[in-house]
Amino acid sequence: MTEQPIRIMIADDNEDHVFLAVRALQDLNGGTHLEIQAVHDGAEALAYINGEGQFTGRTLPHLILLDIKMPKVDGLEVLRTLKENPTFRVIPVVMLSASERPEDVDASYKLGANSYVTKPAGVGEFREGIAQLKHYWTQLSSLPVALR
Amino acid sequence: MKQTPLVLGLQYAEWVVFAALAYVTLQLWRRHRSVAAAWAAATFGTLLLVVVIAAIYGPNPKHIPDLVVKVLIAIIVLFPYALFRFAATFVEPSTFWRRFAGIGVGAVLIWTFVLPKFPTDPAVRPRGILLVYLLALVVMWTALSLPVAIVLWLRGQGQPTLPRRRMRLLALATFGINLSIVISGAVGNANRNVTQAVTEVIGLLSAIAFYLAFAPPGPFRAWWRRKEEASLQRAAVGVSAATTLSEVTSGLLPRIAPLFGGHGAALIAKDHGVIGSHGLDPSEVAKIDAEARKTTKDRVTSEAIMLPLRNGWLAVSASVYTPFFGIEEVDLLRSVGAFIDLAIDRSELFESERQARLEIERASEELESFLYSVSHDLKSPLVSLSGYIGYLMEDYGEKLGSDGRAYIDRMVSNAAYMDDLIADLLELSRIGRMQTEPSDVDVRELVDDIAASVHTTHPQATIEIKDAPMLAMNPVRARQLFTNLIENGVRHGGRSDVTVSVSSRSEPDGSITLAVRDNGQGIPADYRERVFRVFERLQPEEGEGTGIGLSICRKIVDSLNGRIWVADAPEGTDIEIALPANVVRARKVEVPA
Numbered sequence: 001m002t003e004q005p006i007r008i009m010i011a012d013d014n015e016d017h018v019f020l021a022v023r024a025l026q027d028l029n030g031g032t033h034l035e036i037q038a039v040h041d042g043a044e045a046l047a048y049i050n051g052e053g054q055f056t057g058r059t060l061p062h063l064i065l066l067d068i069k070m071p072k073v074d075g076l077e078v079l080r081t082l083k084e085n086p087t088f089r090v091i092p093v094v095m096l097s098a099s100e101r102p103e104d105v106d107a108s109y110k111l112g113a114n115s116y117v118t119k120p121a122g123v124g125e126f127r128e129g130i131a132q133l134k135h136y137w138t139q140l141s142s143l144p145v146a147l148r
Numbered sequence: 149m150k151q152t153p154l155v156l157g158l159q160y161a162e163w164v165v166f167a168a169l170a171y172v173t174l175q176l177w178r179r180h181r182s183v184a185a186a187w188a189a190a191t192f193g194t195l196l197l198v199v200v201i202a203a204i205y206g207p208n209p210k211h212i213p214d215l216v217v218k219v220l221i222a223i224i225v226l227f228p229y230a231l232f233r234f235a236a237t238f239v240e241p242s243t244f245w246r247r248f249a250g251i252g253v254g255a256v257l258i259w260t261f262v263l264p265k266f267p268t269d270p271a272v273r274p275r276g277i278l279l280v281y282l283l284a285l286v287v288m289w290t291a292l293s294l295p296v297a298i299v300l301w302l303r304g305q306g307q308p309t310l311p312r313r314r315m316r317l318l319a320l321a322t323f324g325i326n327l328s329i330v331i332s333g334a335v336g337n338a339n340r341n342v343t344q345a346v347t348e349v350i351g352l353l354s355a356i357a358f359y360l361a362f363a364p365p366g367p368f369r370a371w372w373r374r375k376e377e378a379s380l381q382r383a384a385v386g387v388s389a390a391t392t393l394s395e396v397t398s399g400l401l402p403r404i405a406p407l408f409g410g411h412g413a414a415l416i417a418k419d420h421g422v423i424g425s426h427g428l429d430p431s432e433v434a435k436i437d438a439e440a441r442k443t444t445k446d447r448v449t450s451e452a453i454m455l456p457l458r459n460g461w462l463a464v465s466a467s468v469y470t471p472f473f474g475i476e477e478v479d480l481l482r483s484v485g486a487f488i489d490l491a492i493d494r495s496e497l498f499e500s501e502r503q504a505r506l507e508i509e510r511a512s513e514e515l516e517s518f519l520y521s522v523s524h525d526l527k528s529p530l531v532s533l534s535g536y537i538g539y540l541m542e543d544y545g546e547k548l549g550s551d552g553r554a555y556i557d558r559m560v561s562n563a564a565y566m567d568d569l570i571a572d573l574l575e576l577s578r579i580g581r582m583q584t585e586p587s588d589v590d591v592r593e594l595v596d597d598i599a600a601s602v603h604t605t606h607p608q609a610t611i612e613i614k615d616a617p618m619l620a621m622n623p624v625r626a627r628q629l630f631t632n633l634i635e636n637g638v639r640h641g642g643r644s645d646v647t648v649s650v651s652s653r654s655e656p657d658g659s660i661t662l663a664v665r666d667n668g669q670g671i672p673a674d675y676r677e678r679v680f681r682v683f684e685r686l687q688p689e690e691g692e693g694t695g696i697g698l699s700i701c702r703k704i705v706d707s708l709n710g711r712i713w714v715a716d717a718p719e720g721t722d723i724e725i726a727l728p729a730n731v732v733r734a735r736k737v738e739v740p741a
Contacts, residue, residue: 016532023539069524098531099524121530121567123560124538 004145005033006138009061011045011078012038012096013070017119017126021065024130032138037061042073046081049088061091062143065133066113068097068104076107083112090144094133152341158348163199165355170196172363184472187234188362194223194230214265221260225285228292229253231322235296238468239303245295252288259284289329297323303469307409310364310372311473318361324354373480376407380480384487391498396491397424404484408453408477410465415488416440418460423492428465436463446478455481459492523570530570534563569696572628576700588733589626591616591662595650598631608644614651617660618733625704632697633664633723641668641720658729667720676714 008025012018018038025034037058039045045066048055064082068075075095082088092114097104100118108116120129137143169192177189198220205212212220232241232249241249259281301319304312328347360368370377383403390396397415405413405427412427414436425433440454440461447454450468454461455478462485466474537559545553592613599611611634619626630650637648648666655661671679680702705712710727 014528014532016535017528020532020535020539097524098527099520101520101524119527119531121527121534121563121570123534123541123563126531126535127538 005035006063006143007035007037007059007061008063008065009045009048010036010038010065011040011042011070011075012065012067013040014067015040017067017096020126021130024127025134027127034138040070042070042075042078044072045070045078046073049082060088063137064091064093065096066093068095068108076104076111079108079111079113092137092141092143094137152345155341155344155348158345158352162348162352162355163203165352165359166192166195166199169355169359169362172359176362180472180475182237182471184234184237187230187237191227191230191234192358192362195227198223218261218263222257225253225256225260225288228289228296228326231296232292235299238472239299241295249292252291256281256285256288286330290326293322293326297326307467307469308373308376308407308474308477310369310376310477311409311469313372314361314364314473315469317357321354321357321361324350324357328354369476373477376480377483379403379407380484384484387488387491390491390495393423393492393495393499396488396495397426400484400488400491401426404462404464404481408464408481409467409470409474410452413462413464414440415492416461416463423460432465436465439463446482448475448478453478453481455485457485457492458489459496462488519573519576523574526570527567530563530566534560534567537563572696572700576696576703585622586620586731587623589619589621589623591619591626591630591650591652594626594630595634598627598634601631602634602638606638606644606646609638609641610645610647611638612647612649614649615653616650617652617654617662619727619731620733621708621731625707629701629704629725630664632701636697636723637664637666637668637721641666643668646720654732658732660727660729660732662725662727663715663722664725665717665720665722670717670719670721671714679714680712 010018010021012021018040022036022038025036037048039048045064047053048058049060051058066075066078070078075097079093079095082091082093089112093112094115094117095104095108095113096117096119098119098121100116105116115133117129117133120126170189173185173189173192177185179185201212201216201220205216229249235241236246263278263281297319299319300315300322304315304319307315328350331343331350332347364372380403383400386403387396387399390399401413401415401424405411410427412425412432414425414428414433415423416437417423422433422437428436436452436454439449439452440456440463443454443456443461445456448466448471450471451466453464453466453470453474455463462481464481470477537556541553541556545556548556595611595613595616599613602609602611634648634650638646641648646666646668648664650662650664652660652662680698702712705725705727708727708731710725710731712723712725715722715724
């Protein structure tokens with residue numbers, strides 16, 4: 001493992017989901033150093049990525065967990081913007097949604113999503129899901145490195 | 149010199165035909181009241197006068213008074229003029245021809261009365277001034293009638309068969325009459341009998357041709373229009389399968405238009421606007437539309453044939469010849485009118501059905517979209533709840549003690565139930581629409597499994613399985629079905645020691661009737677159908693159950709082409725499910741090892 005921390009951005013308007021996801025990511029820290037940035041709507045997600053306003057001087061995340069149903073700008077719109085940008089398109093994006101609406105699944109992949117995960121509602125399942133996601137993306141996969 | 153019997157016979161026949169012609173043209177005029185019909189009636193009505201007078205003096209022409217002779221000749225002079233005026237109502241003649249006709253006829257008429265005396269003896273050969281007069285008369289006749297014959301013949305081109313035949317017969321008749329005048333004028337007394345016989349034959353044929361042109365008898369009409377009729381029938385059959393109005397118009401109008409000699413046709417809607425048109429430019433359509441709306445009966449103008457239908461009007465563009473020669477074509481059009489009405493009715497029915505179906509599909513899509521949205525919004529807090537319950541257990545499980553952990557367990561199972569409920573809501577919208585491959589479901593195992601689960605919450609309840617089949621169905625649906633039915637019995641039985649029994653009865657045709665019975669308080673007869681509706685509960689205050697259960701059951705059973713109902717029972721509730729043979733599987737015989 002490299003010394004460089006892995007930066008993960010979570011965009012979700014549900015504070016509880018953010019809390020649970022962050023805890024799940026941190027709890028199951030298999031020796032990887034994580035930097036987690038949470039934003040609460042699509043507009044904030046785009047501002048962060050673009051380094052606008054309070055996010056001036058930000059460093060780009062290596063992985064983005066993106067909720068679909070968000071106020072202001074929804075997850076699909078954020079995804080579209082990211083994947084249309086030559087710099088940002090290399091960042092893997094995992095769509096997270098409470099429902100597995102087939103239209104949302106298809107639209108996400110069409111727009112270039114790297115994965116689509118339905119938030120499980122059973123006790124302990126959400127944590128397990130996040131743990132698997134983390135394992136997959138931080139242990140099994142190689143994330144893009146040349147991001148600033 | 150006496151006339152031969154042949155000539156006499158021909159003459160009489162000719163008179164009869166001319167008398168008939170006078171009658172039919174007068175009738176035509178009475179019906180049409182058009183200028184063309186007036187000239188036709190004038191032509192043959194006055195000719196009848198000649199025939200009558202000639203008949204009166206027939207046996208002894210020498211005794212006809214000179215003035216009467218002159219009047220008769222004047223009528224003969226006027227004959228081609230009247231025909232010329234008749235034809236002029238269709239084709240505007242040039243100024244030269246109009247002047248020539250007026251002046252020529254006027255001059256010959258004056259000349260007729262100025263001449264001293266006409267020889268009434270057929271044996272006397274005309275000479276001198278009389279010969280010149282006769283020549284002028286023949287020239288004038290030819291100059292007026294030949295163009296009429298040519299124009300009618302040529303303009304017949306492009307007309308439907310019936311009007312074309314009528315116009316061309318009229319052209320031939322005009323030519324024939326002229327020919328007989330020329331022959332009798334030119335040949336004179338040489339071979340008098342032969343000449344007379346020839347002219348009488350030509351005259352008779354012309355008279356018959358005139359008659360057929362003005363009043364073709366039924367069989368002739370039927371024969372002449374058979375091509376158009378067959379074509380119309382084909383068009384009508386062609387639209388019999390039409391399911392949209394545009395199919396009706398595109399299948400019919402292009403075929404109808406040429407049959408009536410017009411260049412286009414339109415189907416005009418009853419309320420406003422045009423259902424469809426063919427071959428007409430927008431201004432023509434607007435004109436026909438406005439014109440047809442004034443029409444309550446069939447109407448033929450030189451612009452269009454208009455036929456009122458139950459569902460609007462059918463209009464076919466016409467020609468100047470249509471009102472006179474093609475008026476009977478309305479009959480032909482009427483023969484398909486009823487058919488068009490039916491086609492419109494049917495396509496409108498299809499259309500409303502299509503609309504209704506679209507409406508249902510739209511509503512169904514909306515419902516599905518709503519359910520997804522609801523499921524998302526319900527699921528979000530559930531994800532949080534479950535997440536926190538998990539951490540509560542992990543972080544504080546030890547401190548909670550056994551009661552606390554038991555509560556947590558209930559929370560866990562309730563969270564799971566709520567997850568199922570949300571899934572159920574989605575299922576309800578999916579059952580029947582989404583087909584899944586059936587697999588074998590052992591109802592005995594299933595009921596035992598459900599019983600174990602039910603006992604944790606209702607320990608005093610008894611769940612029995614008497615006789616259970618194997619079913620071929622989606623296992624998730626099977627679990628939904630029996631869980632809902634058994635839990636209903638346990639929850640709503642009104643007693644904690646309720647017994648729910650599941651049994652089945654095979655029918656001779658291979659189908660099966662399952663019964664889920666309990667010894668609880670039962671369902672009042674009035675509510676036995678209502679309980680299958682969504683969110684319908686008998687005891688709302690009780691708060692248990694979702695109110696979706698039996699709706700899901702019914703939808704599941706419906707999707708298997710089965711039937712579910714609340715049967716009469718001496719005690720408790722008896723829910724019966726009839727399932728067709730294809731859902732029933734033979735139970736595997738278990739051989740002990």
